[in-house]
Amino acid sequence: MISRKIKDTLTQKLMFSFCILVISLAIMMISGLYIKAEPILEMKSIRELLFSLVWHPYRGNFGLAGFIAGTLWVTIIAMSMAVPVSILTALYLSEYAPKKLRETLNTIIDILAGISPVIYGVWGLIVIVPFVRDYFMPLFSNNLNFFPFISNNYTGFSALTAGIVLAVMVSPLIISLVNEVLKTVPLEIREASLSLGANKWETIKYVVLKKSWTGIIAAIILGLSRAFGETIAVLMVAGCALNEIPNSIFDTAYPLSALIANTYGEMMSIPLYDSAVFLAAFILLLITAIFNIIGWGILIHSERVEP
Amino acid sequence: MRLNYLLLIILFSISTNFVFGQVKDIKNHITLSGAWAIYPTAVAWAEAFQKKYPGVKIDISAGGAGKGASDAIAGLADIGMVSREPDPAEIHKGVFPIYILDDAVFPVINEKNPAIKHILKKGIKKQALIDLYIKKKIKRWDQLIDSNLNKAIHVYTRSDSCGAAASWANFLDRKKQEDLRGVGIYGDPGILEAVRRDPLGIGYSNFSFIFTREGTVIKGIKLLPIDSNENGFVDSDEIYNSRKEALKAVYAGRYPAIRKNYFFVKGKPEGLAKEFIKFALSDEGTKIAEKVGLGIPLGKKEREQVLKSLE
Numbered sequence: 001m002i003s004r005k006i007k008d009t010l011t012q013k014l015m016f017s018f019c020i021l022v023i024s025l026a027i028m029m030i031s032g033l034y035i036k037a038e039p040i041l042e043m044k045s046i047r048e049l050l051f052s053l054v055w056h057p058y059r060g061n062f063g064l065a066g067f068i069a070g071t072l073w074v075t076i077i078a079m080s081m082a083v084p085v086s087i088l089t090a091l092y093l094s095e096y097a098p099k100k101l102r103e104t105l106n107t108i109i110d111i112l113a114g115i116s117p118v119i120y121g122v123w124g125l126i127v128i129v130p131f132v133r134d135y136f137m138p139l140f141s142n143n144l145n146f147f148p149f150i151s152n153n154y155t156g157f158s159a160l161t162a163g164i165v166l167a168v169m170v171s172p173l174i175i176s177l178v179n180e181v182l183k184t185v186p187l188e189i190r191e192a193s194l195s196l197g198a199n200k201w202e203t204i205k206y207v208v209l210k211k212s213w214t215g216i217i218a219a220i221i222l223g224l225s226r227a228f229g230e231t232i233a234v235l236m237v238a239g240c241a242l243n244e245i246p247n248s249i250f251d252t253a254y255p256l257s258a259l260i261a262n263t264y265g266e267m268m269s270i271p272l273y274d275s276a277v278f279l280a281a282f283i284l285l286l287i288t289a290i291f292n293i294i295g296w297g298i299l300i301h302s303e304r305v306e307p
Numbered sequence: 308m309r310l311n312y313l314l315l316i317i318l319f320s321i322s323t324n325f326v327f328g329q330v331k332d333i334k335n336h337i338t339l340s341g342a343w344a345i346y347p348t349a350v351a352w353a354e355a356f357q358k359k360y361p362g363v364k365i366d367i368s369a370g371g372a373g374k375g376a377s378d379a380i381a382g383l384a385d386i387g388m389v390s391r392e393p394d395p396a397e398i399h400k401g402v403f404p405i406y407i408l409d410d411a412v413f414p415v416i417n418e419k420n421p422a423i424k425h426i427l428k429k430g431i432k433k434q435a436l437i438d439l440y441i442k443k444k445i446k447r448w449d450q451l452i453d454s455n456l457n458k459a460i461h462v463y464t465r466s467d468s469c470g471a472a473a474s475w476a477n478f479l480d481r482k483k484q485e486d487l488r489g490v491g492i493y494g495d496p497g498i499l500e501a502v503r504r505d506p507l508g509i510g511y512s513n514f515s516f517i518f519t520r521e522g523t524v525i526k527g528i529k530l531l532p533i534d535s536n537e538n539g540f541v542d543s544d545e546i547y548n549s550r551k552e553a554l555k556a557v558y559a560g561r562y563p564a565i566r567k568n569y570f571f572v573k574g575k576p577e578g579l580a581k582e583f584i585k586f587a588l589s590d591e592g593t594k595i596a597e598k599v600g601l602g603i604p605l606g607k608k609e610r611e612q613v614l615k616s617l618e
Contacts, residue, residue: 056485125497130504155461155490155505240466240491252490258466262493265371266468269380270394274373 033285036278039271049279055242057273064280069245070159070253071284074234075227077163077249082171082227083220089171090178095204106179113172121236124165129156129237136160137250151250157239159246159253165237166227174223181215182208214302221295225288231257256284337579339367341375341388344470344513345408345568348599349388352587355595359586363579372470376402379571385580387571390470392477401573405584406613408568408602411514411557412475413547414531415499419506422448422456423529429453430534430541433563437479439509440464440487448507463501463510466491471513474566503527511564514553515601522550535563557603568602576617588614 040049044062052063093102133156140149151158185208193203209216239252240262246253260281267273339349346369353365372389379387380400393404414436420426435451438444439462448456464487465472472484479487492498495516502508509531519525530553532546544561547553556562576584586592588610596604605613 262467266373268373269376
């Protein structure tokens with residue numbers, strides 16, 4: 001009898017300590033990054049670090065604005081393509097598609113969600129880069145000569161290319177998350193709506209989406225934070241050019257995550273360089289954490305409001 | 308349940324192995340860490356060294372020049388492999404850099420460049436490359452090379468911090484990688500592929516990636532000849548179509564964009580580390596480096612100089 005009790009306490013303690021370990025890892029990471037980033041924060045004002053465009057560590061210029069702008073451009077382009085496509089796909093799959101098709105497509109989407117980023121990167125390099133260079137850019141620069149389409153970059157390595165690759169990468173994730181959200185909408189209220197004479201689209205618009213919009217927003221934010229932190233696929237196709245802020249979707253972009261991957265291994269022995277790269281990592285972590293917290297906050301809130 | 312425990316224990320012991328595994332018998336064991344560019348040559352040296360002195364163990368890991376430098380400074384590795392010039396901050400921390408290998412960086416263009424014949428005949432002056440890469444004054448091909456190719460130059464550079472970009476910038480006006488303009492591409496193969504696909508492209512690459520196993524320039528790419536003596540056209544010793552010709556120019560000191568690779572040791576090298584460095588710089592070591600073909604071994608005179616500085 002006693003041995004059973006001991007076992008129970010032991011397992012409980014063990015699980016608890018692992019739980020603490022995992023949580024402390026997150027704290028260790030945040031504090032570790034901050035400690036490493038401190039030398040640069042002491043030397044330069046936050047304003048200069050965040051808003052200066054010039055990145056030239058050997059001359060003491062540590063402006064991260066270009067990288068932050070690059071991250072934002074790439075993410076915004078990716079999300080503006082991925083979100084509508086993903087939501088409509090998920091709606092079709094859960095509301096319209098016949099069972100067999102739904103199951104096949106869901107499997108394919110799960111496979112897509114599991115492919116490693118470097119494969120998306122290589123695919124972007126050999127397919128999307130030439131496509132953007134040979135078709136997209138000439139088409140847009142000839143016909144739409146205004147913001148955000150004007151650019152003198154003709155190489156195909158651009159914010160748009162990175163955005164497309166990212167959109168393809170995060171879409172499966174958003175689709176399957178939205179799918180899960182839509183599954184939680186009870187069948188009965190759909191039936192009630194249909195029995196009142198609403199057609200399918202009206203039911204989706206006034207009942208299904210109304211009931212699930214918070215969950216969908218949370219799904220989008222989770223996809224967004226994935227897009228934010230994605231490194232290798234973006235690095236390969238964004239055309240990371242230094243000291244330039246993209247003014248157009250066809251300009252090159254240099255996201256924060258790419259900066260870290262590009263410089264860290266080579267420069268970690270040079271004190272302030274190293275510290276500036278840690279600051280970039282810290283900013284990236286903060287932004288991702290904030291988006292995640294918002295996402296989960298919305299989810300939890302919606303669960304509480306509508307039990 | 309029991310299986311889970313077992314798994315946990317196994318996982319834990321494996322991970323601790325990684326953490327504490329570095330403590331080993333120091334007497335006949337040295338560790339190297341650092342640049343990818345030096346790694347293959349170092350591995351070949353280590354293999355031969357271990358064969359020569361059985362019982363000696365050499366561990367080599369690659370992780371970038373900065374990792375090599377910081378490992379050497381922190382004492383985590385006996386030798387750090389660094390494929391760029393040492394930074395003053397690193398010397399200040401007690402690093403003793405040992406010049407161990409050469410590498411060369413070559414500008415490349417696409418074979419199908421519309422003005423290719425003209426370019427190969429006239430070559431390019433260093434100042435024009437500076438105006439293109441650093442000063443951003445040159446934007447079109449007809450400005451770079453006196454021709455009627457009125458098209459934009461698609462300039463490619465390396466996005467990742469690397470010795471190739473550092474030495475290319477250093478060759479052009481003693482600048483740093485951050486001064487180079489252009490669309491950033493990851494890795495030597497990446498930049499070569501970008502230029503190979505872009506008739507209006509220009510890039511630069513490490514020596515070892517430009518040539519095939521047979522020693523010819525890879526398909527679709529031409530080496531852009533640098534008009535070193537500035538006489539307005541390419542002399543026979545300024546154009547290289549094979550690995551052999553390029554190597555010859557490097558050895559003769561005619562090719563300008565050379566980059567030095569270093570071994571970083573904390574303080575003057577001693578004991579086994581010193582023996583290993585001596586071996587790398589010996590005739591035998593030179594032959595091994597030649598066979599690997601990823602770096603360019605030093606000439607005899609330079610090797611003797613370096614060996615002298617060790618004493």
